[in-house]
Amino acid sequence: xxxxxxxxxxxxxxxxxxxxxxxxxxxxxxxxxxxxxxxxxxxxxxxxxxxxxxxxxxxxxxxxxxxxxxxxxxxxxxxxxxxxxxxxxxxxxxxxxxxxxxxxxxxxxxxxxxxxxxxxxxxxxxxxxxxxxxxxxxxxxxxxxxxxxxxxxxxxxxxxxxxxxxxxxxxxxxxxxxxxxxxxxxxxxxxxxxxxxxxxxxxxxxxxxxxxxxxxxxxxxxxxxxxxxxxxxxxxxxxxxxxxxxxxxxxxxxxxxxxxxxxxxxxxxxxxxxxxxxxxxxxxxxxxxxxxxxxxxxxxxxxxxxx
Amino acid sequence: xxxxxxxxxxxxxxxxxxxxxxxxxxxxxxxxxxxxxxxxxxxxxxxxxxxxxxxxxxxxxxxxxxxxxxxxxxxxxxxxxxxxxxxxxxxxxxxxxxxxxxxxxxxxxxxxxxxxxxxxxxxxxxxxxxxxxxxxxxxxxxxxxxxxxxxxxxxxxxxxxxxxxxxxxxxxxxxxxxxxxxxxxxxxxxxxxxxxxxxxxxxxxxxxxxxxxxxxxxxxxxxxxxxxxxxxxxxxxxxxxxxxxxxxxxxxxxxxxxxxxxxxxxxxxxxxxxxxxxxxxxxxxxxxxxxxxxxxxxxxxxxxxxxxxxxxxxxxxxxxxxxxxxxxxxxxxxxxxxxxxxxxxxxxxxxxxxxxxxxxxxxxxxxxxxxxxxxxxxxxxxxxxxxxxxxxxxxxxxxxxxxxxxxxxxxxxxxxxxxxxxxxxxxxxxxxxxxxxxxxxxxxxxxxxxxxxxxxxxxxxxxxxxxxxxxxxxxxxxxxxxxxxxxxxxx
Numbered sequence: 001x002x003x004x005x006x007x008x009x010x011x012x013x014x015x016x017x018x019x020x021x022x023x024x025x026x027x028x029x030x031x032x033x034x035x036x037x038x039x040x041x042x043x044x045x046x047x048x049x050x051x052x053x054x055x056x057x058x059x060x061x062x063x064x065x066x067x068x069x070x071x072x073x074x075x076x077x078x079x080x081x082x083x084x085x086x087x088x089x090x091x092x093x094x095x096x097x098x099x100x101x102x103x104x105x106x107x108x109x110x111x112x113x114x115x116x117x118x119x120x121x122x123x124x125x126x127x128x129x130x131x132x133x134x135x136x137x138x139x140x141x142x143x144x145x146x147x148x149x150x151x152x153x154x155x156x157x158x159x160x161x162x163x164x165x166x167x168x169x170x171x172x173x174x175x176x177x178x179x180x181x182x183x184x185x186x187x188x189x190x191x192x193x194x195x196x197x198x199x200x201x202x203x204x205x206x207x208x209x210x211x212x213x214x215x216x217x218x219x220x221x222x223x224x225x226x227x228x229x230x231x232x233x234x235x236x237x238x239x240x241x242x243x244x245x246x247x248x249x250x251x252x253x254x255x256x257x258x259x260x261x262x263x264x265x266x267x268x269x270x271x272x273x274x275x276x277x278x279x280x281x282x283x284x285x286x287x288x289x290x291x292x293x294x295x296x297x298x299x300x301x302x303x304x305x306x307x
Numbered sequence: 308x309x310x311x312x313x314x315x316x317x318x319x320x321x322x323x324x325x326x327x328x329x330x331x332x333x334x335x336x337x338x339x340x341x342x343x344x345x346x347x348x349x350x351x352x353x354x355x356x357x358x359x360x361x362x363x364x365x366x367x368x369x370x371x372x373x374x375x376x377x378x379x380x381x382x383x384x385x386x387x388x389x390x391x392x393x394x395x396x397x398x399x400x401x402x403x404x405x406x407x408x409x410x411x412x413x414x415x416x417x418x419x420x421x422x423x424x425x426x427x428x429x430x431x432x433x434x435x436x437x438x439x440x441x442x443x444x445x446x447x448x449x450x451x452x453x454x455x456x457x458x459x460x461x462x463x464x465x466x467x468x469x470x471x472x473x474x475x476x477x478x479x480x481x482x483x484x485x486x487x488x489x490x491x492x493x494x495x496x497x498x499x500x501x502x503x504x505x506x507x508x509x510x511x512x513x514x515x516x517x518x519x520x521x522x523x524x525x526x527x528x529x530x531x532x533x534x535x536x537x538x539x540x541x542x543x544x545x546x547x548x549x550x551x552x553x554x555x556x557x558x559x560x561x562x563x564x565x566x567x568x569x570x571x572x573x574x575x576x577x578x579x580x581x582x583x584x585x586x587x588x589x590x591x592x593x594x595x596x597x598x599x600x601x602x603x604x605x606x607x608x609x610x611x612x613x614x615x616x617x618x619x620x621x622x623x624x625x626x627x628x629x630x631x632x633x634x635x636x637x638x639x640x641x642x643x644x645x646x647x648x649x650x651x652x653x654x655x656x657x658x659x660x661x662x663x664x665x666x667x668x669x670x671x672x673x674x675x676x677x678x679x680x681x682x683x684x685x686x687x688x689x690x691x692x693x694x695x696x697x698x699x700x701x702x703x704x705x706x707x708x709x710x711x712x713x714x715x716x717x718x719x720x721x722x723x724x725x726x727x728x729x730x731x732x733x734x735x736x737x738x739x740x741x742x743x744x745x746x747x748x749x750x751x752x753x754x755x756x757x758x759x760x761x762x763x764x765x766x767x768x769x770x771x772x773x774x775x776x777x778x779x780x781x782x783x784x785x786x787x788x789x790x791x792x793x794x795x796x797x798x
Contacts, residue, residue, distance in 0.1 A: 157669070186671055187671060189497065189672065190499065193356060193500040193503040196411060196556060196560065196645035197411045197560070198411060198414070204655070205651065205673065208655060208673075209666040213668075216668070
């Protein structure tokens with residue numbers, strides 16, 4: 001069983017490698033670094049330029065993997081593979097399926113802001129179709145070579161799917177022996193000007209949401225307690241802010257933290273399908289984010305068998 | 308004397324239930340309690356809040372319904388309505404500054420006058436905001452039709468642009484506007500202070516454009532028959548016109564955020580009132596001088612029509628219609644928002660079902676409550692004619708304002724030492740005059756308005772006796788009979 005990381009030639013950010021190494025170390029899973037390069041044309045060129053181009057790409061992939069190996073160092077055992085395909089997401093998905101990978105790790109787009117997860121075309125595609133848990137590293141994410149997963153924070157939003165994801169995350173933390181924290185995020189509505197109902201009407205709304213969220217958390221935790229092989233949360237909180245970034249910052253994070261999110265109820269049960277609120281939380285998270293398909297009530301990483 | 312156990316646990320009487328009040332610490336808890344708003348609103352911004360909330364509720368279409376009642380003397384109706392609005396706004400400001408959180412007059416009545424009175428105020432507020440929202444939506448549909456006609460040469464068929472009483476089947480544009488605002492509110496949209504200031508500029512520019520262009524059509528002959536119905540006409544029209552002054556209370560509810568409220572609040576109210584009244588009177592003078600008063604009756608998109616008649620060209624009407632469409636949209640959004648949040652507060656108090664304060668986990672807004680409010684307002688907008696809606700709004704607002712003015716006097720008597728950010732000048736004459744003038748204006752409204760209003764308030768009280776009195780959140784608190792106390796940490 002493996003943690004598969006997609007690594008592209010010419011990548012300047014190595015947050016994906018750092019995150020994948022930390023997850024593999026913490027779980028004992030095999031780490032596989034996969035570099036996908038475009039496939040050659042089906043119609044061979046008379047001048048053999050396609051072969052020449054293929055060799056060029058192969059060289060780039062080889063360099064990229066060498067670079068990855070150097071970054072990870074000798075202490076981190078990993079397989080380095082090159083795969084060709086017309087689509088990077090499809091090729092990575094096939095590779096993950098063939099290896100029975102338990103998690104796919106991807107990095108942020110280099111166009112994003114430093115320290116936050118930024119979606120590129122590949123990550124965006126997986127966030128709407130991945131059949132396995134997806135871990136996304138913030139841009140510039142770094143972790144010491146011996147760092148381990150310290151704590152898992154589950155974002156609970158009150159939907160049934162997020163309860164299922166809580167169970168999956170609690171199983172993971174139980175097996176890995178790390179802390180589990182449950183947080184419900186909220187953003188205070190902006191004040192309406194003018195307001196005939198007072199200018200702190202939105203405080204009243206957010207206060208009502210806090211009470212509603214407390215009841216929802218209690219229900220989810222009761223449900224969690226009916227499962228075997230799950231850990232009990234060490235911390236449960238409701239955090240609100242002026243915006244998503246503010247709310248995420250207010251939670252408080254330490255090294256080795258990851259945030260786990262569930263998919264939107266609008267998507268298929270067996271796949272990741274991140275909704276608009278989930279995407280906002282993901283993009284403002286200062287720590288790596290793991291998105292788990294709701295149908296995956298079983299092992300995420302660290303267990304004896306995934307399927 | 309020691310109380311027996313049976314006396315201690317005796318159930319409260321009906322009167323005690325009706326008179327129970329929100330303890331001040333409970334009011335704080337309901338809005339999160341901990342963080343107090345920073346005082347950031349100055350005189351200019353506060354004045355803009357008042358002007359922004361007031362201009363747009365009625366001036367774009369109130370002339371059509373009220374000029375036929377008073378003729379050109381409608382100008383005096385505007386001045387009378389402004390005086391009443393100013394007096395009540397001052398009283399509102401004192402009451403708002405006496406309560407440690409900002410809110411609506413429902414919240415203030417609940418904390419000072421008791422649950423039963425708060426329910427009457429709530430019934431009035433539902434008319435003020437809910438019905439006025441429907442009324443402005445109906446006015447919006449008239450300007451949409453005018454704009455479509457001027458720009459594209461076609462209009463929405465009468466069957467789909469008027470209520471049944473006006474010869475149509477249903478007013479679709481008015482309903483669409485309300486439902487659009489509903490979607491925006493569900494998605495958490497709001498109007499920022501800067502957006503409000505821009506909207507104020509748009510409204511004032513459009514109205515000044517009307518005054519300037521309309522002035523070119525001045526015909527003194529139109530003023531010859533100045534008061535065809537005498538003082539009675541002026542009085543009757545004042546009630547209907549009061550509708551266009553709704554919103555000035557938005558100044559008072561900002562008490563907690565206002566810098567130096569004792570100085571800023573009255574100045575903003577008076578300044579806002581002067582700006583609004585001046586604009587209204589100018590618009591009214593120009594309108595009644597530009598066309599004979601008998602032509603106002605039944606005129607659609609009144610201001611745009613007048614300019615088109617004066618200039619013989621469509622472009623001024625098009626500009627007015629476009630400005631009206633933008634500003635009325637903003638007013639509808641703000642009014643619908645106010646309605647949903649007042650019901651939210653009532654629902655948290657147990658006065659209406661929990662549906663209205665249930666938050667959707669995805670949008671973090673009270674989606675169910677917003678949908679219910681919007682559907683009811685949309686049905687009103689689609690099926691009831693404008694004049695009836697305007698009169699109902701006026702009676703609701705004036706009654707709520709009278710209660711607020713009475714509350715100021717009651718609170719001065721029952722809690723004289725309560726810290727007040729603002730005190731009405733010339734006490735007790737200002738609140739007394741406010742009540743007397745409000746009652747006088749209300750008396751001038753049509754009998755049918757009283758009947759509907761009476762039925763509405765009666766229905767609310769029956770609902771309160773059947774539902775609210777049992778589910779009251781305050782009623783479930785251990786010591787809900789505690790008198791209004793002075794909080795130790797009030798600024």
